[in-house]
Amino acid sequence: MRRVFDTGNAAITEAAIVAGCRVFAGYPITPATEIAENMARRLPEVGGYYVQAEDECAALHLCNGASLGGLKAMTATSGPGFILFADPFGWAVSAEIPVVIVDAQRVGPVSGITGAPGQGELYLSRYLAHGGNYETIVLAPSSVQEAFRLTVRAFALAERFRTPVTLLADQMVTDGWEALAIPETSDERAAMGLEVVPRRAHPGPDFYPASDAIDVPPVVLGRGAGGACSDWTPTERGHDTEEVEAQHKHAHRLIHKIRRHRHLIDEHEAWGLEDDPEVILVSYGTPSRVVKSAVARARAEGLRVGGLRLVSLWPFPDHLFARRARYLSVELNWDGQLVREIQRAMSPGSSAHFFGRCGELPRVAELCEASRALLRGERLARRGWELEAY
């Protein structure tokens, strides 16, 4: 085990190498540039390829092409580049090509503030491709070590589900420095629960089976299988078709291969839910570290407060909101994104509330105060520009 003190960006790089990533194509952007820099240094050492693309759209297409040729690939960006992934992301979803995408969320909208954390891309990560008719996998790390683990996991899920998997990080995770343990042997990887799924190639001829099975190898070109692969609605052989029935089968496969096997994806952490708390603080990424402290402090005061940290964001874990409670969504944005999903998923009799902050973390005391207000049955109100909880 190699123990270092380093950034989330470094953790993601080393994890990708461990997972077998041998191609990285990217475009410099704060706060994800360091991943590209680290990859440019590390990939040649392991016989891999770093390519600096002409833009983010090309970067992900390059990764898709490398994966189509049988090499595991990753790209990394932040909001302004993430939006440019829309085209190649959709291509990989429909063509069912494994690829890993990192989005280090910063403050928006658009270019916003480059060097501060935001959480404005929850919905973009779900609906990045146009046209609907798919489900997707998004994982959210909240520490450097977890960024390492989830990057390895993202590669494994991408292979098993043959789809792009997004690591939705934030600037504090990617730029933040923490202790990091990097496994160096397969035993150490196994001890850390890390699974590396090797690339396999579909033998053909039915590259796009009408089924929601997983562990179907992807199309790999150059192996003589007569592969056919595109973003058009495919027949089972991969030929383009305008048949509505073929589209039904394809869309159902893209949606249900993920939804039916979501138990292999779902991951969360719960604090103090065992004694039926009245108020549950919900978060993901870096803010969840403040939430954890706030829940501990509130419970020490005897308040009936619990916490949920979402690790897998999509498919959205509706089942976590089955209990009747007052949910407080703590997010790094002012518009409220996660809270909308909670509103949709929560059981009857529950209520959903929002605590927004952006570019900086909320304070433990603020979250405790918001929890006390909810326990008193008060609505959270936005007061001027000062306390933006409502």
Added chain:
Amino acid sequence: MDPLAGKYLRPEKWPGTACPGCGLRLLHREVLTAIDALGLGPSDLVWGTAIGCTGRQTYATWRGDTFAGTHGRVYALATGLRLALPREKRILLTVGDGDAFTIGLPHLLAAARRNVDLTVVVGDNLGYQSTGGQYGVTTPAGSRTDSSPYGTWEPGWSDGGLDVLGIVREAGASFLARHTVLQRDAVVESVKAALGTRGFSLVQVVYGCHVHYGAQALGDGTVGAIQGWIRARTVPLEPGPAPEVAPAGFRTGVFHDARGARPEFTERLRDHVAAVRARAGRTS
């Protein structure tokens, strides 16, 4: 079935989606003739396409491996694929003029700059035809189309001394040619040369859309009319800037031949990786 198509194409995909009489089907056969002359088989070549008339006609016709990218992005996709394939596998991309010279031009130029071992055959139907006939950057100046009902007013890549192949040449391409689809032997020879190029090569083949461009701009939607019109406007390439031939001239011939002059993208990258590993004491 056409014997060449029978030899190389998936039977259920021939004669394809092109309209009756379309020059695109001639182009499809010319490309197969070049492949046949080089003695290539289905496992020697990966055939990529994009969207539009050319993409629809050619996608998944090849018996070997085949793929299609999104509009204008297939050059980046193919660059990534090139990284993963052994050097002896050829990559052929059949695309349209809109794909190569408008929406995809930055990616195409990046592939030329890197000298990625790709062969691009541009089926030039003089505008956006699968969407019903709108002008594009290869539509001759002044043409009446569905999106230029009073005639085009902005210059295209072939007007007023401009030539898009000049840009691709300056970007670093290894081999460039332009022909009309009626110059069958020349197209075959250029596609052969392009497929034999270790680097970025492109052959632009003007065929014109008789259904839309012919009917809208020429006032005659027959195959004979557009073929006669293309023949009358075909001029040999001369060195120097493009002459203004009213209303349009197709300057045909080998535009640029610098085969072997610059290292290929993956060779350069593999050398770089090998050098890094050698410095670190690793063997590849």
